[in-house]
Amino acid sequence: MAKRLWVAAAILAGHSAPAFAEISPVDVTFAEGAIEQSLTGQAGDAASGAKVMTTAALGNCVACHVIDAMPDVEFPGNIGPPLDGAADRWSEAQLRGIVVNAKMTFEGSFMPAFYKSAGYIRPGDTYTGKAAQEPLPPILTAQQVEDVVAYLLTLKE
Amino acid sequence: LSLGAAFADPVEDELVVTAEDGEITLVTTTKAPGHLAETFDTIWSGWHFREDDTRDLQRDDFDNPGMLFADRGLDRWNAKSEASGASCAGCHEGPESMKGLRAVLPRVDAKTGKLMILEDYINDCVTTRMGEEAWGMTSGKMKDMLGLISLQSRGEPVNVAIDGPAAEFWAKGREMYYTRYGQLEMACANCHEQNAGMxxxxxxxxxxxxxxxxxxxLKDAGMVTAQQRFxxxxxxxRAETFKAGSDELKALELYVASRGNGLSVEGISVRH
Ligand code: HEC
Ligand code: HEC
Ligand code: HEC
Structure with a gap:
């Protein structure tokens, strides 16, 4: 039921049907916080991932993380740890899990879940302040998550 | 963290305001109130977290753009209502009759048992005593009057009651403060308690x-009320927000105000 609603919402939102059956937010399975399988069945694109991470309406990761590898970002925040060397500390599957829902790795984390569609308190329609019905479109699409993971995998020291 | 402590600290500074009738020293940092003792040693006004030039604008009423709104509030205070001919001044004399009020609001009104914010008191007079339609919670008129009345308590320590009839409202506000709303799942406490200074x-x-x-x-080039900020x-x-003046945000205002018990009312502050 929840899954069907989700597909309906995706179609209504005008997302084109992907060739590989994307893993929807409700079907993601975690193993100790990590997600082994690519959400799209495809590799991500690191350059697109970097864009997602620095765009306020998308990942906005730099609101909380410094990344020395991105020297052009003005005024990054310092709430989370610097991400340089992330790929030395975490596997691809762990990084995917952190981006999809960091709370599965860090209990009670302040970091938002970027690929989750339900289970919110007073969910809103993006930043309008108006109510929205669950399931919500996740903050990032499956492809954007994969792109971010691809970029994070370049962060080696 | 790579950016280090320089970013984490509120600025050490003292706020002495030059007003028309002399200088006023404001308490902008003090010991945390008892109910927060487990959380913070010290509470700080938002003034300490702003840039030098923004802080400077609040040191002199001549530079504080908010004073223009209070001036307009004074005109409204004296103006006769078209509906009834009554004026605030007609019943209350000068605005200095409101001294001390802002420091104890929100409070549970002794007569009605309702939790009242300053906007409610103003609208009570506007509707029942002046025969006008209620002013919008975040309307220009309302903000002008909030500015004028708050200014009369400048320098008084915030001292809202949290016990007795206020206790249930306070508990509700406290619960909201720690609730992780919206698609970003963030509570007030995530930003303003756990990450204050970051x-x-x-x-x-x-x-x-x-x-x-x-x-x-400065960002809005206008006045912002606490309700509006919430x-x-x-x-x-990314949450469905609450309305300014709703029961929820009034309870939240009581709770948040109580976290500042001991800081001075700043009257009209300047923020970026
Ligand atoms: C609102 C703050 C916030 C945002 C936005 C945010 N994060 Fe985080 N992130 C954190 C915090 C805090 C931690 C530390 C984990 C913890 O204890 O909760 C963290 C941890 C991480 C880690 C593991 C840290 C390490 O290197 O060892 C990675 C990787 C990460 N975040 C990536 C991202 C990416 C990618 C985005 C954007 C798509 C993002 N974060 C957005 C707050 C945030
Ligand atoms: C016809 C008389 C009258 C007019 C006009 C009037 N008020 Fe009042 N006001 C009162 C009375 C009476 C009270 C209640 C005092 C009490 O309950 O102790 C009151 C209470 C208040 C309070 C709460 C004060 C406190 O200490 O509890 C505020 C604030 C206030 N008025 C503001 C205004 C403003 C602003 C205006 C004009 C827009 C205005 N009033 C117009 C008579 C009036
Ligand atoms: C995602 C982070 C975040 C969350 C969650 C958040 N705020 Fe804020 N808030 C800010 C930022 C950023 C500012 C502007 C800078 C500052 O004063 O902290 C601000 C400013 C404020 C101010 C103005 C302080 C001043 O002196 O000017 C108040 C009051 C406030 N927030 C209350 C709240 C309350 C109450 C909640 C919960 C309902 C809340 N905030 C939730 C980020 C947040």
Whole structure:
């Protein structure tokens, strides 16, 4: 039921049907916080991932993380740890899990879940302040998550 | 963390305001109130988290753009209502009759048992005593009057009651403060308690105190009320927000105000 609603919402939102059956937010399975399988069945694109991470309406990761590898970002925040060397500390599957829902790795984390569609308190329609019905479109699409993971995998020291 | 302590600290500074009738020293940092003793040693006004030039604008009423709104509030205070011919001044004399009020609001009104914010008291007179339609919670008229009345308590320590009839409202506000709203799943406490002093992108997070409200916000080139600020902070968590003046946000204002018990009312502060 929840899954069907989700597909309906995706179609209504005008997302084109992907060739590989994307893993929807409700079907993601975690193993100790990590997600082994690519959400799209495809590799991500690191350059697109970097864009997602620095765009306020998308990942906005730099609101909380410094990344020395991105020297052009003005005024990054310092709430989370610097991400340089992330790929030395975490596997691809762990990084995917952190981006999809960091709370599965860090209990009670302040970091938002970027690929989750339900289970919110007073969910809103993006930043309008108006109510929205669950399931919500996740903050990032499956492809954007994969792109971010691809970029994070370049962060080696 | 790579950016280190320089970013984490509120600025050490003292706020002495030059007003028309002399200088006023404001308490902008003090010992945390008892109910917060487990959380903070010290509470800080949002003033300490702003840039030098923004802080400077609040040192002199001549430079504080918010004073223009209070001046307009004084005109409204004296103006006769078209509906009834009554005026605030006609019943209350000068605005200095409101001295001390802002420091104890929100409070449970002894007569009605309702939790009242300053906007409610103003609207009570506007409707039942002046025969006008209620002013919008965040209307220009309302903000002018909030500015004027708050200014009369400048320098008084915030001292809202949290016990007795206020206790149930306070508990509700407290619960909201720790609720992780919206698709970003963030509570007030995530930003203003756990991360106060940190940078969220270019913004230096303060403790989210309301002793400075209403505030002149440079970004909006206008006055912002505490209720409005709450609406904005909740909206920014990608949540369905609450309305300014709703029961929920009134309870939240009581709770947040109580976290600032001991700080001075700033009258009209200046923020970025
Ligand atoms: C609102 C704050 C916030 C945002 C936005 C945010 N994070 Fe985080 N992130 C954190 C915090 C805090 C931690 C530390 C984990 C913890 O204790 O909760 C963290 C941890 C991480 C880690 C593990 C840290 C390490 O290197 O060892 C990675 C990787 C990460 N975040 C990536 C991202 C990416 C990618 C984005 C954007 C798509 C993002 N974060 C957005 C707050 C945030
Ligand atoms: C016809 C008389 C009258 C007019 C006009 C009037 N008020 Fe009042 N006001 C009162 C009375 C009476 C009270 C209640 C005092 C009490 O309950 O102790 C009151 C209470 C208040 C309070 C709460 C004060 C406190 O200490 O509890 C505020 C604030 C206030 N008025 C503001 C205004 C403003 C602003 C205006 C004009 C826009 C205004 N009033 C117009 C008579 C009036
Ligand atoms: C995602 C982070 C975030 C959350 C969650 C958040 N705020 Fe804020 N808030 C800010 C930022 C950024 C500012 C502007 C800088 C500052 O003063 O901290 C701010 C400012 C404020 C101010 C103005 C302080 C001043 O002195 O000017 C108040 C009051 C406030 N917030 C209250 C709240 C309350 C109450 C909640 C919960 C309902 C809340 N905030 C939730 C980020 C947040």
């Amino acid at each position: 940078m969220i992108r270019a913004d230096h997070l303060s403790q989210g105190q309301v002793n400075g409200f209403p505030t002149y916000r 609406v904005g902070c909740i909206r920014d968590t």
